[in-house]
Amino acid sequence: MNKKDQEFLKKKLLLEKTELEEELSSVGQRNPAVAGGWEATSKGIEVDAADENEVADKFEEYEENAGILKRLEDQLIEVKAALERIETGNYGICETCQKPIEKERLEANPSARISLKHLH
Numbered sequence: 001m002n003k004k005d006q007e008f009l010k011k012k013l014l015l016e017k018t019e020l021e022e023e024l025s026s027v028g029q030r031n032p033a034v035a036g037g038w039e040a041t042s043k044g045i046e047v048d049a050a051d052e053n054e055v056a057d058k059f060e061e062y063e064e065n066a067g068i069l070k071r072l073e074d075q076l077i078e079v080k081a082a083l084e085r086i087e088t089g090n091y092g093i094c095e096t097c098q099k100p101i102e103k104e105r106l107e108a109n110p111s112a113r114i115s116l117k118h119l120h
């Protein structure tokens with residue numbers, strides 16, 4: 001892969017990282033103490049326990065946020081790993097066969113770790 005292509009994909013990855021972090025902050029908050037660095041929130045879940053229905057709603061909201069959060073977090077981990085591979089010069093190399101990953105595949109999914117052919 002040439003430097004220009006890699007720069008282009010790096011920009012895409014950085015943009016994706018920013019977007020994922022924005023989405024994460026809408027369903028959770030940063031917590032360096034937990035794996036992945038994010039935890040789900042539900043505004044007001046800890047207060048106002050008088051109304052049982054409200055507590056149930058809040059809990060449901062929390063569960064839902066936790067599910068979304070996990071998915072976003074996984075994506076963010078992949079994006080960060082790809083950016084790291086750019087820094088170390090291992091970007092775009094298939095982890096399975098050590099050959100370059102198809103350019104089209106990286107354009108569609110810049111954080112891809114393996115070539116398309118292994119997915120079938």
Ligand SMILES: [Zn+2]
Binds near residue numbers: 097098099114118
């Ligand atoms: Zn491969």
